[in-house]
Each structure stands twice: as structure tokens, then as C-alpha cells.
Amino acid sequence: MSLPEQTHQPVRAATAAFIGTTVEFYDFYTYATAAALVLGDVFFPSSNHFLSTMASFATFAVGFLARPLSGMVFGHWGDRLGRKKMLLLTMFLMGIATTGIGLLPSYERIGIWAPALLIGLRILQGIAVGGEWGGAVLMASEHAPQGRKTFFASFPQMGSPAGLILSLLSFRFVTSLDHASFVSWGWRLPFLASFVLLVIGLVIRMGVNESPEFERLKRTQQVAKSPVAEVLRTAWYPILLAAAATTIGSAGFFFTNTFMISYVTTYLGMPKSLILDCLFAVTIIQLCSQPIAALIAERVGETRFLTGAALLSMITPYPMFLLVNTQQPLALIAGISLAVVTLSAIYAVIAGFMTPAFPTRVRYSGISIAYQLCCTIAGGTTPLIGTMLAQHYKGEWMPLACFFTVLSAISLFGIVGLGRYRKGLSSEEVVGVLAN
Incomplete structure (x- = not known):
């Protein structure tokens, strides 16, 4: 490899990781947004809107059930064959699944086959994203310059x-259609657009070299034969701590972006287009704040930064709901942004924080299992729990805010524990520190 190519590979790898995960998460969030807006009516029609919404969110949660197993499978082969091959495969699977959802006939057309096929494609989405995250993080971090x-x-x-x-x-574009057109065909357009993004993402990823750290393992013949078994045997403790640390960074987004759409439209009677506009503004703020958070964490120390962010995240849901319940657009943006900026600061830094806790030979498996375990338990169930709390405590936001605080507290526990673990303390010592 020439010197100029070596110099440009870190930036190229980071850019490809960003663009690739953008495509993957576009597909995933497209399903999440559709689940909140329309999938219940199309695939689970009922006279009770609450039941249709719950059924729709249940299919959203089903996709998470495949993620831990998928993380193990792709982690195994990513540690055996390389990160790049797995990333190309996961992107292909995600694009095919999302495009397929856009082509599915409704319940009125084919009956029970419609929700059955929807669940199958949703599981395929979960399999794809379950293997995507770990490989993308490693391609970016293992290409990165020292420090x-x-x-x-x-x-x-x-x-x-x-x-x-x-x-x-x-979705802002298709929700501008009249309701009948949106339910009939408009909601399908964001899913079908995934095929174009799939082609773009594959082309970009094919131009990035394999991780230099993995190539070094191959040259020295240190590639693990059974990486999943090895990491579960030797690093189960950091897996649990990393999963806990990631909780609010995963579940919080589905709280503020997926559940919040359902909450403000169903319980506050706000238009769909208004909350989508507000979330769009919030997400731009999030996109700008995340790299700033990573730069600050590099200066002050990851553990200190993440601990402070988790403590702030425990507080932010209370002003968020006070502002959201005013039903004023600027107040909505300010309130949701308070919560999102703090939890996204954790999300931005947590990948680089957990990666050094695992040896290179089992790193893909370790971080994938940890992250996907968290996503399955906390991420996939958050919209369901939020919807049940909102239905049970109609007109009251305090139980929802307390739920958000609990998610943040779990992250704080994991961050402190993983920080201690990285300093070389034993499992017993870490437990003792946390208990005191």
C-alpha cells in the first residue's frame, strides 16, 4: 500500500462507516416511523387504534429479537474472515428487507399473510443491523490514528x-399527501427509496481496505477459531457492563423519536406533520452535537465525560415533558433537544469507550453481543413500555419521565463499572465499588 493511501485510509474508512450506517439506520428508522404512523392500520386493522398501534410496535420489537443472535453470527465471521466482508453483506440484507416491506400487499389484499411476511422482513432487518454496528465501529476505530x-x-x-x-x-414528504393516498401507497415510497441508497452504500464500502488490526492478526496467525465462545468465556463481565452502559444511548432514541410520535399525536392530539418537523430540527441539532461530544471526551477523558452525561440524562426528561406538553413547536424542539443532546453525547462516545475492553481477536464479537443485547432488552421494548404507561396513566407524564430516568441510571451503572474494568480491577472489586 502506498504512503498516500495509508494516510487517506483512516478518513476514507470513517467516511464509509458514516455513510454505510446512515443507509442502515435510514432503513431501520423508516420502519420505526412507519410503525408509529401507519403500519398498524395497513397490516393490523382494528377498530381500536391502541391495539393496532401496539401490534405495530410489537413487530418493531420483533426485529430486535434477532439482533443478539445476529451479533454473534456476524461477530464470529467478522473476527474470522474480516470486518469488510460482513459490512457488505449486512448492507445488502438490510436494503433487500426494506425494499421488500415497501412492496408488501396490505392485510385487505392477502389477509394474514401480510403481517406474517412483514414480521419475516422485519426479522431480516434485525439480522442485518445486528451485524452492522460492530463492524462499522471497528472499521473506523481500527483505521484511526493513535490517540x-x-x-x-x-x-x-x-x-x-x-x-x-x-x-x-x-415521511415529511409523503405525509403531505391526503390521508387516503398516504395509507394506500404514499407510506411505501420511503421504503422503496432504500434500494437506491443500497447501491450507493455498497459502492462506497467496496473502496475501503480491510482493518489494519485484523490484517495484523492474519499475518501473525492469531485469528480466533471460535471468537464467540472465547469472548463469552473470557469477557462476559465487560459484555454485561458495556450492554448496561449503552442503554440510554439506544433506548433513548426510540423513546424520543419513535414513542414520542405516537404520544403527541395520540394523547396530545397534535398533527403528524408538526411532530415530524420538530424531530427533524432536533435531529439536526443531534448530528451537529455528536462530533463535538466526541472531541470533548477525548480531552477530558471518556469515563468522566460519560458519567457526567449520564447524570444529566437522568434529569432531562422532566423539563422535556413540561415543554412538550405546551404543544408549542419551539417548546417541543427545545424540550426534546435537551434529552437528545445528552443521550446522544453518550451514544457518540460509547463505541470508542467499550472497544478497548475487548482484545482485537474477539472484538467484533464482544462489542456486537454487548450492543445488541442492550438493543433487544431496552431498545425494542421502549416504545411498547412507553405506550402502555401512556395508556394506563392518561394525562400524566411523570411515569414516562421516571422510565427515562431509570434507563439513564442503568447506563450510569454500566459506565462506572466499565471504566473501573478498563483500569484493571477484578469483577469483585468493580461490584464492591458500585455497591458502595
């Missing part, structure tokens, strides 16, 4: 708000 891994690892994390921006733009 800049936290910042470079934040690039794939920016794919989440960027993908959401694209998704919100697409």
Missing part, C-alpha cells in the same frame, strides 16, 4: 441521526 480512536469511532454513530434525518424528510 484519535474515540473521535473516529463516533463517525458510524453519526449515521444514526443522519439516517433519521433522511427518514423524517421522506
Whole structure:
């Protein structure tokens, strides 16, 4: 490899990770937004809107069930065959699944086959995104210059708000249609656009070299034969801590972006277009704030930064709901932004924070299992729990705010524990520190 190519590879890898995860998260958020707006009516028609919404969010949660197993499978082969191959495969699977959802006939057309096929494609989405995150993070961080891994690892994390921006733009366009057209065919257009993004993403990713750290393992013949078994045997403790640390960074987005759409339209009676416009503004703020958060964390220290962000995240849902319930657009943007900026600061830094906790030979498996375990338990269930709380405590936002605080507290526990673990303390010592 020539010197100029070596010099440009870190930036190229980080850019490709950002663009690739943008495409993946566009697909994922497109489903999440559609689940809140229309999928219940199309695939689970009922005279009770609450039941239709719950059924729609249940299919959203189903996609998360595949993610831990997918993380293990792609983690295994990513540690065995390389990060790049797995990233190309996950992007292909996600694009095919999302495009397929856009082509599905409704319940009125084919009956029970419609929700059955929807669930199948949703599971395929979960399989794809389950293997995507770990590989994208490693391609960016393992290409990064020494001392800049936290910042470079934040690039794939920016794919989440960027993908959401694209998704919100697409739905802002189709929700401008009359209701009948939107329910009949308009909602399908964002899903079908995924095929174009799939082609773009594949072309970009094919131009990036394999991770230099993985190539070094191959040259020295240190590639793990059974990386998943090895990491579960030798690093189960940091897996649990990393999963806990990631909680608010994963579940918080589905709270503020997915559940909040349903909350303000169903319980506050606000127009769909208004909340989508507000979330669009919030997401732009998030996209700008994440790289700043990563740069600050590099200067002050990751553990200190993440601890402070988690403490702030425990407080922010209370002013958020006070502002949201005014039903004023600027107040909505300010309130949701308070919560999103703090939780996205955690999300931006957490990838670079957890990566060094695992040896290179099992790193893809370790971080994938940790992240996907968290997403399954906390991310996939958050809209469901939020909807149940909102239905049970109609007119009251305090239980919802307390739920958000609990999610943040779990992250704080994991961050403190993982920080101690990285300093070389034993499992027993870490437990003792947290208990005291």
C-alpha cells in the first residue's frame, strides 16, 4: 500500500462507516416511523387504534429479537474472515428487507399473510443491523490514528441521526399527501427509496481496505477459531457492563423519536406533520452535537465525560415533558433537544469507550453481543413500555419521565463499572465499588 493511501485510509474508512450506517439506520428508522404512523392500520386493522398501534410496535420489537443472535453470527465471521466482508453483506440484507416491506400487499389484499411476511422482513432487518454496528465501529476505530480512536469511532454513530434525518424528510414528504393516498401507497415510497441508497452504500464500502488490526492478526496467525465462545468465556463481565452502559444511548432514541410520535399525536392530539418537523430540527441539532461530544471526551477523558452525561440524562426528561406538553413547536424542539443532546453525547462516545475492553481477536464479537443485547432488552421494548404507561396513566407524564430516568441510571451503572474494568480491577472489586 502506498504512503498516500495509508494516510487517506483512516478518513476514507470513517467516511464509509458514516455513510454505510446512515443507509442502515435510514432503513431501520423508516420502519420505526412507519410503525408509529401507519403500519398498524395497513397490516393490523382494528377498530381500536391502541391495539393496532401496539401490534405495530410489537413487530418493531420483533426485529430486535434477532439482533443478539445476529451479533454473534456476524461477530464470529467478522473476527474470522474480516470486518469488510460482513459490512457488505449486512448492507445488502438490510436494503433487500426494506425494499421488500415497501412492496408488501396490505392485510385487505392477502389477509394474514401480510403481517406474517412483514414480521419475516422485519426479522431480516434485525439480522442485518445486528451485524452492522460492530463492524462499522471497528472499521473506523481500527483505521484511526493513535490517540484519535474515540473521535473516529463516533463517525458510524453519526449515521444514526443522519439516517433519521433522511427518514423524517421522506415521511415529511409523503405525509403531505391526503390521508387516503398516504395509507394506500404514499407510506411505501420511503421504503422503496432504500434500494437506491443500497447501491450507493455498497459502492462506497467496496473502496475501503480491510482493518489494519485484523490484517495484523492474519499475518501473525492469531485469528480466533471460535471468537464467540472465547469472548463469552473470557469477557462476559465487560459484555454485561458495556450492554448496561449503552442503554440510554439506544433506548433513548426510540423513546424520543419513535414513542414520542405516537404520544403527541395520540394523547396530545397534535398533527403528524408538526411532530415530524420538530424531530427533524432536533435531529439536526443531534448530528451537529455528536462530533463535538466526541472531541470533548477525548480531552477530558471518556469515563468522566460519560458519567457526567449520564447524570444529566437522568434529569432531562422532566423539563422535556413540561415543554412538550405546551404543544408549542419551539417548546417541543427545545424540550426534546435537551434529552437528545445528552443521550446522544453518550451514544457518540460509547463505541470508542467499550472497544478497548475487548482484545482485537474477539472484538467484533464482544462489542456486537454487548450492543445488541442492550438493543433487544431496552431498545425494542421502549416504545411498547412507553405506550402502555401512556395508556394506563392518561394525562400524566411523570411515569414516562421516571422510565427515562431509570434507563439513564442503568447506563450510569454500566459506565462506572466499565471504566473501573478498563483500569484493571477484578469483577469483585468493580461490584464492591458500585455497591458502595
